[in-house]
Amino acid sequence: xxxxxxxxxxxxxxxxxxxxxxxxxxxxxxxxxxxxxxxxxxxxxxxxxxxxxxxxxxxxxxxxxxxxxxxxxxxxxxxxxxxxxxxxxxxxxxxxxxxxxxxxxxxxxxxxxxxxxxxxxxxxxxxxxxxxxxxxxxxxxxxxxxxxxxxxxxxxxxxxxxxxxxxxxxxxxxxxxxxxxxxxxxxxxxxxxxxxxxxxxxxxxxxxxxxxxxxxxxxxxxxxxxxxxxxxxxxxxxxxxxxxxxxxxxxxxxxxxxxxxxxxxxxxxxxxxxxxxxxxxxxxxxxxxxxxxxxxxxxxxxxxxxxxxxxxxxxxxxxxxxxxxxxxxxxxxxxxxxxxxxxxxxxxxxxxxxxxxxxxxxxxxxxxxxxxxxxxxx
Ligand SMILES: Cc1cc2nc3c(=O)[nH]c(=O)nc-3n(C[C@H](O)[C@H](O)[C@H](O)COP(=O)(O)O)c2cc1C
Ligand SMILES: CCCCC(=O)C(=O)O
Numbered sequence: 001x002x003x004x005x006x007x008x009x010x011x012x013x014x015x016x017x018x019x020x021x022x023x024x025x026x027x028x029x030x031x032x033x034x035x036x037x038x039x040x041x042x043x044x045x046x047x048x049x050x051x052x053x054x055x056x057x058x059x060x061x062x063x064x065x066x067x068x069x070x071x072x073x074x075x076x077x078x079x080x081x082x083x084x085x086x087x088x089x090x091x092x093x094x095x096x097x098x099x100x101x102x103x104x105x106x107x108x109x110x111x112x113x114x115x116x117x118x119x120x121x122x123x124x125x126x127x128x129x130x131x132x133x134x135x136x137x138x139x140x141x142x143x144x145x146x147x148x149x150x151x152x153x154x155x156x157x158x159x160x161x162x163x164x165x166x167x168x169x170x171x172x173x174x175x176x177x178x179x180x181x182x183x184x185x186x187x188x189x190x191x192x193x194x195x196x197x198x199x200x201x202x203x204x205x206x207x208x209x210x211x212x213x214x215x216x217x218x219x220x221x222x223x224x225x226x227x228x229x230x231x232x233x234x235x236x237x238x239x240x241x242x243x244x245x246x247x248x249x250x251x252x253x254x255x256x257x258x259x260x261x262x263x264x265x266x267x268x269x270x271x272x273x274x275x276x277x278x279x280x281x282x283x284x285x286x287x288x289x290x291x292x293x294x295x296x297x298x299x300x301x302x303x304x305x306x307x308x309x310x311x312x313x314x315x316x317x318x319x320x321x322x323x324x325x326x327x328x329x330x331x332x333x334x335x336x337x338x339x340x341x342x343x344x345x346x347x348x349x350x351x352x353x354x355x356x357x358x359x360x361x362x363x364x365x366x367x368x369x370x371x372x373x374x375x376x377x378x
């Protein structure tokens with residue numbers, strides 16, 4: 001497939017196939033892997049096939065409006081960009097290209113705190129005053145001051161929410177990364193930590209231990225595994241912007257998150273990369289939205305590859321969805337333009353799904369539009 005002929009791409013899978021043939025093994029395996037046997041990774045996509053759409057007919061669908069609001073900010077559609085680390089392995093412009101694509105499509109991008117471009121440089125690449133929201137994904141580092149500093153830097157640079165990842169006290173066991181002894185290429189850095197004063201050093205990113213991926217070793221050295229609800233309250237007490245938790249999969253934790261005062265919940269299993277055989281996110285979504293009962297916004301990521309997947313997530317209670325790997329494949333294919341093309345494709349698929357089910361606004365997408373078949377055995 002040649003870049004000069006984008007019209008040969010007809011689905012998000014085509015971007016993935018391009019990247020599979022084009023990326024080096026270290027990066028490709030890191031991007032595509034799930035944990036252990038990758039059962040949850042596969043389920044994230046397959047579970048959408050067990051949900052049936054119940055279309056309604058004869059409703060004048062000549063005009064479809066996909067606009068919505070998240071955390072009080074208007075975006076052009078409920079399809080947003082999840083945080084993925086180290087995007088410059090996919091394309092030299094990495095996170096900056098992604099940010100410009102998000103801005104062009106007026107959607108939300110979450111920047112990984114483990115990005116290969118700094119918080120400030122990503123902010124500077126987009127137009128000042130543009131309303132497309134940028135959020136910062138945060139881990140709680142052992143170095144608490146550095147963690148606080150990240151929140152302050154994000155606020156100063158105009159980011160409008162913090163997505164606190166709560167499913168990664170340790171990195172999941174990704175077999176390919178262990179086999180490859182994954183390492184960040186030497187010309188790239190964890191750009192938010194180049195400050196010498198920070199104990200979240202980057203020197204260990206390229207270190208190799210005998211029996212682990214370089215990344216798992218690095219994460220174990222940097223992330224605080226004592227992570228608990230106290231830390232969520234701590235982040236809430238510091239941040240002047242909304243704080244969301246990313247990685248909730250049960251009604252029990254959704255209730256605790258609301259009690260801890262979070263402003264939103266992202267139903268996520270980290271793209272199947274943490275605990276294998278955790279539920280597919282679309283299977284966990286409804287129990288979370290019922291438990292939350294409208295008190296805060298609920299979002300979903302994991303396995304979204306088609307407009308009908310987005311439709312199903314909205315029907316089961318998500319206000320918006322976030323794409324992880326498809327952004328990396330599109331970046332690798334053609335940088336900023338590649339991400340724009342990918343976003344346009346899935347947005348057009350959502351538009352058609354809405355039209356063919358009789359929904360002219362996203363708020364028309366209701367629980368009655370889907371029927372969930374019994375879960376298959378894993
Ligand atoms: C290569 C890669 C890197 C990721 N890095 C991060 C990260 O730095 N922080 C985080 O909270 N989630 C991270 N995630 C998880 C994503 O935010 C998201 O939950 C997941 O990719 C969604 O599933 P999808 O890839 O099927 O769309 C990463 C996922 C991938 C595939
Ligand atoms: C040190 C980067 C870890 C990023 C991450 O969350 C992932 O690979 O899933």
